[in-house]
Amino acid sequence: MIILLEEEGNEVLVTARKYREAEELLEMEGIQYSLAGEHGGSRLKEKLEASLNRALELTKLVSDFHPDIVISHASPEAARVAFGLGITHICVNDSPHARAVARLTVPLSQRLLTPKVIPKKSWTKYGISSDAIIRYNALDPVAWLHDAHPDSTALDKLGLSGDKPIIVLRTEESYASYLLGHSPPSGSVVVSIVKELFSSIDDEIDLVILPRYRSQASEIRKSVPDGVKVAEHVVDSLSLLSRSSVFVGAGGTMTAEASLLGVPSISCYPGETTCIESFLIKKGLVRKISDPVKISREITKILKNLASIRESQSEKADSILSGMEDPVQVIYRSTLDFLGKDR
Numbered sequence: 001m002i003i004l005l006e007e008e009g010n011e012v013l014v015t016a017r018k019y020r021e022a023e024e025l026l027e028m029e030g031i032q033y034s035l036a037g038e039h040g041g042s043r044l045k046e047k048l049e050a051s052l053n054r055a056l057e058l059t060k061l062v063s064d065f066h067p068d069i070v071i072s073h074a075s076p077e078a079a080r081v082a083f084g085l086g087i088t089h090i091c092v093n094d095s096p097h098a099r100a101v102a103r104l105t106v107p108l109s110q111r112l113l114t115p116k117v118i119p120k121k122s123w124t125k126y127g128i129s130s131d132a133i134i135r136y137n138a139l140d141p142v143a144w145l146h147d148a149h150p151d152s153t154a155l156d157k158l159g160l161s162g163d164k165p166i167i168v169l170r171t172e173e174s175y176a177s178y179l180l181g182h183s184p185p186s187g188s189v190v191v192s193i194v195k196e197l198f199s200s201i202d203d204e205i206d207l208v209i210l211p212r213y214r215s216q217a218s219e220i221r222k223s224v225p226d227g228v229k230v231a232e233h234v235v236d237s238l239s240l241l242s243r244s245s246v247f248v249g250a251g252g253t254m255t256a257e258a259s260l261l262g263v264p265s266i267s268c269y270p271g272e273t274t275c276i277e278s279f280l281i282k283k284g285l286v287r288k289i290s291d292p293v294k295i296s297r298e299i300t301k302i303l304k305n306l307a308s309i310r311e312s313q314s315e316k317a318d319s320i321l322s323g324m325e326d327p328v329q330v331i332y333r334s335t336l337d338f339l340g341k342d343r
Contacts, residue, residue, distance in 0.1 A: 001071065002031065004332050010339075013065045015078075017054055020214055024234035034061055037077070055080055062087070069338055071331070076104035083108040088338050092331060094140050096122040097274050103127075110338070113331050115139050117279040134334055138324035139276060141257040144238065146326055148261075154239030158229055164206045165245035165303055168258070169193060171211050171220070172250040172270065189268050189292060191223045193248060196296035198225050205245075205303070210235065210254070245306055246299050251277045251288070259285035260321050262314030264302050266295055284316055 005012050014031055016022040018038035026033050037054025040047035055077040062070065062081050072078035074093040082089035091109035096102055096118060106112055107127035114123065116135040123133055155162050169190045190209055197207065208229045211217040221230045237254055238261075241247060247258035251269030259265040259280050267277055267288045280286035289295050302309055 001328055001331060001335075004328070005335070008336070011065075013061065013067065015058060015061055017050075021212065021234050028234065028236070036061055051077060059084070069335060071335065072105075074098070074101050074105045076101060079105040079108040090331070090335060090338070092140075092327075094118065094276060095274070096126075097271065111334055113327070113334060115276065115327075118275045122275065134330065136325055136327045136330040138327045139256045139260065139279075140253060140327060141260055142321065142324045143326060143328045145257070145260055145321060148238055148242070150242040151236055151239040154236050155243055158208060158231070158235065158240070160206050160208070160229070162243060164204060165306065166206045166208060166240075166243060167197065167246045167248070167299060168208045168210065168240060168244045170247070170249035170252070170254050171209065171216050172268070173212060173252060189250075189270075189290075190248070191220055192292035193268075193295050194224050194228055196292050197299065198228075200296065201300060201303070208240070208244075210237070245310070246302055248295060248299070251286075255286060256280060259313075260317050262310065262317040264306075264309055264313050266298060268292075268295060283320055285313065285320070 002012050002014065014026070014033040015036050016026060016033050018035055036057040038050055040050030058077050058081045063085060067087060069088045069090060070078050070082035071090045071092070074091055074095070079089050079091060089109045090111045090113065091105050092113045093102065093105065094115050102123070103126055106123060109128065110132065112123055112128055112133045114133065114135055116137045117139070118135070120130050120133050120135070124130055160166060171190050194207055194209070197205065206229070207227075208231065209220055209224070210231050211220060217230055217232065224230065237257060241254075241258045241261050241263055244258070244263050247255070247263045247265045249255035249258065249265065249267060251267040251274055255265055255267050256276055265280075265286045267286050268290050269277060269288070270290060273281070273288060277286065277288060281288060287298065289298060
C-alpha cells in the first residue's frame, strides 16, 4: 500500500506503536515510520492507559500531517483519532472474534475491508452498514504470497542446515483482550508440544519457536531443551516457512500463511474456531488440535509420510491461492475512490 500510494504521488505517514514485531518488521523492510505509544501488555488497566496515551501521541502526529485519509489494520486509536479530527478512516480487519477491537474501530470507519470468507453479519452487529463493507476474495497473507521470493539464506540466519525436517511453532496470542482469562499461561502450549516431541523424535528434527513477545521468548528459553531454536528477533516467516516441514500456530495470520504455502499446518488456537480457521479446515489445509500430546502424535505421523503429504498439501494450496485476488489492490482502489482519483 505504501509503495502504490507513493507511486501515485501521495504523501504517506507510517505510524506504529512501540511493539517488538511491528518495529523489527518495519526496519527489516527499510520503511520509515513514526512511533506513537506502546503495546499495553496483558492487563486491562495497562491496556487502557497505553491506548489513551497512544491516542494522544497519535493525535499530534496526525494533526501535524493533515492527512485526507487514515488507513489502519483495526487500530482503535487510529479510528478514534480520525473520527475526532473529522478524517475518513478505512479499516482493514479479518478478526471479528476480537470483539473489543471491532467495537472500537468498526462503528467509526467509513469503509471496512475484509476477506470474503467472513460473512457481513459478523461485522454489521458492531454498527456498520452492509454497504460500507467491501470484501476481497482472499485471505490477508495473499498480499505477500502472490509475488513470493523466499530468501535462501533464511535458514543460515537461524543456524539451521536444512538437513532435518524443520518444525516451526508460533506461540499463542496470550496478551490479546479476546483471550484474557481463556488461554493457558504464555507459551505453555508450545513448550508442552516441544517436550512431547523431544521425548520421541528429538534427534530427527529441528525445532524453531517464534515468540510474539520478548517476555514469551525469555520464559520459553528457560523451559525448553537445549537445541531448540527460540528466535531472538523477528524472522522472515515467508522464507522460513517455505523450507519447513510442519507448522503449528494459534490460528492467526502465520497459520494462514503457512497453509497457503502448502506446509502441513496445525492450529492450537484455544478459543472458538474463527472464520479464517473454519475456511482453512474445510479446505483441508489446517487441522485444529488443542492437546499437546495429540499434536505431537500428528506431527510424527506427518513426518513418516512427509513427501506425499506435502505434495498433496501444496496442490490444494496452489489451487486455492491461484483463485484469490490481491487484497492490497482492493484496499488501494477503495482508497483512491475516497481520494476522488481515477483507478
